[in-house]
Amino acid sequence: MNFRERLQAWRYNLVPDHIIGEILQKRWTDNAIPFLALVVVVAAFGHAIPGFFGLDALQDSTRQLGEFILVVIGLTVVMLGGGIDLSVGAIFALGAFAAVACFFIFHLPVWVAWLAALGVGMLFGAANGYLVGYLRLRAFLTTLVTLIIGRAVYEILVVNFGVLVQLSDATSETWDFIGDGEALGLSVSMLAALALSVVVHIVLTRSRPGWHLLAVGGSRRSAHNAGIKVRSTVFYSYVFSGACAGSAGFLIAARLSGAGPNTGQGLEILALTASVVGGNSLGGGRGSVVKGLMGAVIVLVMTNGLIRLGYGTGSTQMVLGLLLAAAVTLDIRWLKNRHKVLNEVYVAPVYLALGEAPSALPGSGTPCALNNRLAQAEAIGLGDLEGPEDVILDRDDHLYCGTRHGEIVRFLAPDYTRSEVFAHVGGFPLGLTFDRDGNLLSCVGAMGLYSVSPDRKVTQLTAETRRSLTSIQDDARLRDPNDLDIAPDGKVYFTDSTKRYDAHDWMLDSIENRATGRLLVYDPATGTTRTLLDGYRYTNGVCLSHDGQSVLFCESWACRVHRYWIAGPRAGRVECVIRDMPGYPDNINRASDGSYWMAWLGMRTPAFDLSLRHPAMRKRMARRLPQDEWLFPNINTGGVVKFTDDGQITATWGDLGGESHAMVTSMREHKGYLYIGGILNNRIGRIRIEGADPTWDANTAYWGPRR
Amino acid sequence: MGALNQERIVLLIAVAIFVVAALALPDFLTPGNLIAIVRSISVLGILALGMGVVVIGRGIDLSMVAVMAMSVAWYLHLLNDGMADAAALGLTLAGVVAVGLANGFLVAYAEVPAIFVTLASGSFVFGFVRSQVISQDAVPVPLGHWMMDLGALRPGGIPADVYVFALMALAVWLFLRFTKWGRYVYFAGDNPVAARNAGIPVRPMLLLRYVLSALAAFAAGLLTAASLQSINSRVVNSTLLYDIVMVAVIGGIGLSGGKGGVRNVLIGAALIGLMLNAMTILQIPQLFQNLIKSGVLLAAIVVDGLLNPRDEQTAQQGDI
CATH class of the missing domain: 2.120.10.30 (TolB, C-terminal domain)
Structure with missing residues (x-):
């Protein structure tokens, strides 16, 4: 073996090139970029703003984060099913108003207020689901229009009945606890968000409805041909999203004890950006609750951080626009080129010098000589x-x-x-x-x-043996x-x-x-x-x-x-x-x-x-x-x-x-x-x-x- | 019933509203009011022309309102800062074209869905100009500028907006009907893959469409500023964007592309103009007007979905 060959043998037999291809085949590599973004964003703002992660600031922002996560989870579920729900901002506002109206105007118990918010959300979601799922309208445009309708209704309600809320003397310890209190060191909204994340994660990854949803999002046509009820699956995804947004509205109503004209304004773009920045694929089938959570934290830390840093009106929109464009472009390009990259790097040859073999030529006289x-x-x-x-x-x-x-x-x-x-x-x-x-x-x-x-x-x-300890791909x-x-x-x-x-x-x-x-x-x-x-x-x-x-x-x-x-x-x-x-x-x-x-x-x-x-x-x-x-x-x-x-x-x-x-x-x-x-x-x-x-x-x- | 497509239904409704309003509302059928109707929809109509060209090519441009308001705000800001008119106009035009190109590039070459590209770019354009360039919501037109005169110009008793709208409608009609590139818009909207296979430069054409819609938005912004003597960036938060989509879609330009033309934009604009005018005469509050408008838009989309149903077997994945 000459020196060049020895070098090649070392280079290719000792360096585990094949690991790159195997890691790229892992679904969790999708999370790498959003996770990196999360770390960078949190580190940068934590560094730039003293006390950004102080107890008080954290307490306040986790309440906001809990509500936001609820909305993002709902939107993520819809997106996994291949749709999109822009009306979450309107549902959020209407849910808040329903809760406020029940509690302050009608003096009903807190749980009724929550049920009212939930009910309004689900009803609104059902309308979306019917239009998109059963009538098969375009999700983006349809929910855009229901967003405007919802906001118009909300503004009419706030203008006409907002005064009644402010004049009300209703109080309740439960209501205050949901708005201000904490259990286990976490705010109620954060606890609700975490509990829902766990449940939704399990449902999506380990249950039939979750798999059906991912199948519909992954390929609507194949799911339809495989006998999955595509329309009702889509329908229920919107109902779920409505329920999430409605509940989030209840939480903000309890936190602010009221509903103003700006409640939920622009929430849909925030939530959409969060979901996409986290790595959830547009068009469905690829994504997870964890990605939604990461995106929610990134977006909220960025927008809150910019406000805290004192940047003026519009800077949030500027950053959101950039973030959304970058995330969507990255997502589309990655989805399109992933298999090309894999094809290029997966085959990782190694060095082998085979020894001289006895001739197999016919008539060569060796035992290996082929005949006819x-x-x-x-x-x-x-x-x-x-x-x-x-x-x-x-x-x-x-x-x-x-x-x-x-x-x-x-x-x-x-x-x-x-x-x-x-x-x-x-x-x-x-x-x-x-x-x-x-x-x-x-x-x-x-x-x-x-x-x-x-x-x-x-x-x-x-069909299987024990997995070896050093394996990356499940062997x-x-x-x-x-x-x-x-x-x-x-x-x-x-x-x-x-x-x-x-x-x-x-x-x-x-x-x-x-x-x-x-x-x-x-x-x-x-x-x-x-x-x-x-x-x-x-x-x-x-x-x-x-x-x-x-x-x-x-x-x-x-x-x-x-x-x-x-x-x-x-x-x-x-x-x-x-x-x-x-x-x-x-x-x-x-x-x-x-x-x-x-x-x-x-x-x-x-x-x-x-x-x-x-x-x-x-x-x-x-x-x-x-x-x-x-x-x-x-x-x-x-x-x-x-x-x-x-x-x-x-x-x-x-x-x-x-x-x-x-x-x-x-x-x-x-x-x-x-x-x-x-x-x-x-x-x-x-x-x-x-x-x-x-x-x-x-x-x-x-x-x-x-x- | 086959002859009763969306365009004709909308036309019938518009005529019906016109007839009913003319008979029931005493102030409706006066020359002053009719001119007001046409004027009220000229800016919207110009925006809808730009949107229409994009939608026919199977796209959508949600950044139009942001471009319209912020480009003019930037232009006026430069003028107020003392920049020469030609330089300011050239710079602003370059910025507008750049936004259109960026939209088109991301849609055509990065293959990102148009709705997300333009949603993001609209948010960015508004955010950038509002936070980095102008310091308050509204920017006034400088005294003695030609836009002042343009706003006051009324040849034949009709405001200049209407002439501009008519001229642009004619230009877009000629473009779509009689030029090679105009026909390409339809081919690409009808079947982008087939158009590409036939050798049509589908991707450069996409860029062109987004540049056109950005330019239309700039023109609309100039007219708005001319008539109001200032431009208010808060218009970005209004429902104007949805009105544009509504005018384009309600007249019968299918969102799946390849269908419709200037005539459909005119019919859609007529319906909206009549509706808004009638509602204003009836003194329906602004809040309810929004509700009614969006309800009509929803109905239009539902009808569009029923008339052009999407097929489970041929629908494109990720087409949302």
């Missing part, structure tokens, strides 16, 4: 199949394979011309194996480990379960190829070449899954050794086969059996003569081997070129190899023309024949093995004769 045997295979299900990654036969000689469509297809013995869908699992069934009781177990890509009973009942065995979930085998004690050993990419993106993993593949074990007795080994480059085929003491598994992008001891004195240890093969290994299965079959999904090429030693080049390629122009591992010439327990390759079959079995991902020996599958193929191949035991089948070899 696979070209002579007869085709089963030609043209009817799409993507038989693995093939397997049962005790009655029926042939099974998974397909791209999430089905397990059965070809009926003896001639395999008739086929049926044995079971529909979903996902992409990859590795297959039979257990002692004749259940067909499958590693289903993107889903997990599944079992199909002989009477076709599909059950999920496991508990099995992302790409690939192949499996069962030990005599019933434990299922299986591989999960990569933590970084979904099953269908396995090509991207080959470019990145990061070691994130795992070997796992599922124990049916306890129903638990454990991670045995982690940090291999695309773990793929798994096979129990003939003596049942160890498990053989391969690492596709490193061209190696390893042995993991499960019993005996070396239990728990790993050793490398074959390294630096000329092909990329896939599934491994037992052969009748005491050795093993292994598929090569493709052959190494000097060009791609070289690129593995140039991670910077692959990174540039992933960033700058469209995917169809990338340099990929060669998968146009695969093959089948046979190797012994001590790692000697004894035979290699290929298809040099590449017409029937270019890419081989699996093979299964059964009664003197070899059955061949390929994940991109449109058939299963069948070829006679000369000299093989014509009575040997894997089921008997594993589980003994039929009971």
Whole structure:
């Protein structure tokens, strides 16, 4: 290794580039910018104004903040549902007036005053909801108009009845407590705001109505087509917003013991700015209560701070305008470009120098030299199949394979011309194996480990393992379960190829070449899954050794086969059996003569081997070129190899023309024949093995004769 | 019933109000009152022309009132400070165009929804000029300035506002009807994606529309200042903005764009003018007038929604 390569190896294998992409995929990164803004704003004003966070000032501003947060939460809920409610200012004012009127004019109890404010708010919200939800008017314009109507009504009321309020002698301790008192060191309005935040957060993230609302906001059309009642969901979001604004109005009425002509003036722009600055997306579906809270604090601290600093009329509007424009622009640009950024930075290649491999050229004389045997295979299900990654036969000689469509297809013995869908699992069934009781177990890509009973009942065995401590992305979930085998004690050993990419993106993993593949074990007795080994480059085929003491598994992008001891004195240890093969290994299965079959999904090429030693080049390629122009591992010439327990390759079959079995991902020996599958193929191949035991089948070899 | 679209309904209502008012209200059908009606809607009509061009192109400009009041306030402030008229006018015009360009840029290139852009820019324009430039709400027109004469000008007994409104209506009509760029406004409003695919410079055209509406707002502001001898920045807090939207929408310019024209603005302006005048003669208090106006606007939007319903399958995500 020369110095340049050593530098590259250090740079790309030690610096965890992949973390950037994984962090960017996290939803909480949306909160980063508003949170930073919050910190800056609070720090700046706290610094500029002495006593800004003093007890008295804080007490007064938290009352105001509590009311404001209530309004912002209501608006946030509406925005999450894809709407907008500009009438909150009018509802707020009307709610305040309703409370004041009940208390001062009609001398009713405080709780009636609150109910009146709430009722007015909900009624107003229901009107908005009916217009926007059921009549499907444009939310912005409609609530703008109801805002004007509401304010006109409010002004008429205040002008005509304001005097009555001022002349009233009604008093109440409860009323004063709500306005001035505090419990647990917090004002009533702040307590109400916090309680509501918690409840709304739980409803939004963990309940059906909340999910429906987010679904409607995320994609109205899809929600409608999925059967969600879009109109009533939208309707109730406005009713809720009205209730929030009405209650906030009650609180300010109690605080100020009255309602003036300026109550709630301009509140809608403040609340809207707060919601958007916090990071809630316009158009819905993306956002949270926490974002609303952050935005509320930012906006209120800024506007109050500017007033305290003595800036004149208009400065608030100026700052709000700037803030709103900046937040909305940032939101739109981020939403539009996030996936582009992710696409650019997600693939983070590492350095790997593969060793010199024995030549696989036909006629080169090495054990790896490809011949043309696979070209002579007869085709089963030609043209009817799409993507038989693995093939397997049962005790009655029926042939099974998974397909791209999430089905397990059965070809009926003896001639395999008739086929049926044995079971529909979903996902992409990859590795297959039979257990002692004749259940067909499958590693289903993107889903997990599944079992199909002989009477076709599909059950999920496991879909997750324990999360590793250093993971950023949740690696508990099995992302790409690939192949499996069962030990005599019933434990299922299986591989999960990569933590970084979904099953269908396995090509991207080959470019990145990061070691994130795992070997796992599922124990049916306890129903638990454990991670045995982690940090291999695309773990793929798994096979129990003939003596049942160890498990053989391969690492596709490193061209190696390893042995993991499960019993005996070396239990728990790993050793490398074959390294630096000329092909990329896939599934491994037992052969009748005491050795093993292994598929090569493709052959190494000097060009791609070289690129593995140039991670910077692959990174540039992933960033700058469209995917169809990338340099990929060669998968146009695969093959089948046979190797012994001590790692000697004894035979290699290929298809040099590449017409029937270019890419081989699996093979299964059964009664003197070899059955061949390929994940991109449109058939299963069948070829006679000369000299093989014509009575040997894997089921008997594993589980003994039929009971 | 197919022939009874929104435009004709509004026209019928306007005619009905006119007939009823002419018969029932003794002072209504006098030349003085009729001129007053037309004059009362000329400023509103000019603003609605600018708004109409933007709305036809599937946008909305909520910053118009702020631009109208604050640009003129700035202009008058510069004059009162002793700046030469040409320089002050040039500077103000540059500022107005800059606001229009900024609106258009954010809408066209940053792809931010027009309502938020213009809401924010309106708030900013008002806040900036009010807090950084002028020190009190109202700015008077300096003595002896041509705007004084403009306000007093009455050729043929009709105020100058009306002529300006008529001329601008004609100009916008010619622009929308007979120029290539005018037709582009309709194409872009009807189907922006198709227009873009057809090779129409959709984004630069967006900029143009917002600049036009800002210029219309400036013109309206000059006329207002001319007739009142001063400009009051508090007009930004009034319901004028909603009146503009109302005039544009109620006459039949669909908010989804691509429809309507100058005729619709004229019909909408006629209805509002007649309504306001009748209400004033009936001595309905200002507070109730606001309520009635907004009620009519709501009815207009509801009717617009019923006549041009939005489809769940084709509605655009985030189109609020």
